[in-house]
Amino acid sequence: MYFHRSFFPGSIFAELERLQRGLEQTYDPSIRGGLRGGFPALNIGSTPQSVEIYAFAPGIDPAAIEVQIEKGVLTLAGERNLPAPPKQATLHIGERFSGRFRRVVSLPDDVEPDSATAKYRDGVLHISIARKESAVPRRISIQ
Amino acid sequence: MSNAVDKTPDNAPAAGLLPPTNVIEDAQGITLYADLPGVPKDKLTLQVDGDKLIIEGELNFAIPEGMESIHADLDLPRYRRVFTLSKELDSGKVAAEIANGVLTLRIPKAAHAQPRKIEIQVTS
Known part of the structure; x- marks a missing residue:
């Protein structure tokens, strides 16, 4: 949907x-x-030239996030292990995700997987995948 | 008072996402960790107002021009969360840092509230 x-x-x-x-x-x-409620949270957007995916994965070494595109499906996998609270300390609120994660996104048919770029900043992994040239709407000028 | 009816009143805080938070207490104080992905240091606001600790952050990341949203787990442009502090915490000595979208806050207990070991004097 x-x-x-x-x-x-x-x-x-x-x-x-x-x-x-x-x-x-x-x-x-x-x-x-x-789609909602998983880790990392995902926002997905579309432009005529590209598909943009934002994965909200704070506090992770970006090198430890596995990003894979296979058969039109993008997979993000990795691990965020939070240290256990020290002995003598009490955990009052514990809402942050800890453990292995995996999220999967079906991509539109017209993307070029080889063109994907990924950047990590302020805990957000931004993946940009270009659409195939022919899929970009062109304005045809009238002679 | 302006006549605009579609505006939230100035004193009402704008709706925000609740950042997942861990709070750990030890003998010397409380450490709070909050996930605030997308918030750079200059868009983070921390306030102590009376006994309330207010954490607010604006999401700020590059979006290509003309992008249409298809799906949004995070569908508000800001985070906001308020905690009630207790008396023994020294809110004047809060230390904070944000790195890779994780806020770490340390609130020490006031000196008088820290556990003291009382020496037992034995008189013979």
Whole structure:
């Protein structure tokens, strides 16, 4: 299911839409499980030239994240191991993800896997994959 | 008061994502770790207001022009989380750093609240 929406909504309508979408996701999950709630959190965007994937993976050595594209599926895998609290200390709140992770994204047919680039900054892994030349809409000038 | 009705009042905080947080307490104080991916150091705001600790961060990362969102786990442009501090914490001595999207906050206990070992004097 595709949702076309603004990246940074601010209005009450966007807020309501967000709630509604949350409900829709509850009842209509993807075959690979709900996209929401996993680690790392993912934002996916599209431009006429590329597909942009943002994986929110804070506190990880980027070299330890495995990024693979195979048969039109992008896989992100790795591990984030948080140290156990020292003895004599008490863990009051423990919400941060710890352990191995794996997330999978189906890519559109028109991407060029060889063109993918990945950058890590402030805990965000940004993967950009170009679309094939022929798929980029061209404006044809009238002679 | 302006006549705009679609604006949130100035005193109401804007909605934010809740950053996953771990809080660990030891004898000397509390260490808080919060996942704030996408927040550079200059977009992080930490405030102590009375007994409230307020953590706010703006997501700031490069988005190509004309990008249309297909899916968004993070669908707000900011994080916000408020914790209530307790009296024995010395909120004037909070130390903070952010690296790779992880905030680390150390709040020491006030000197009088730290455990003291009391020597037992034995008089013979």
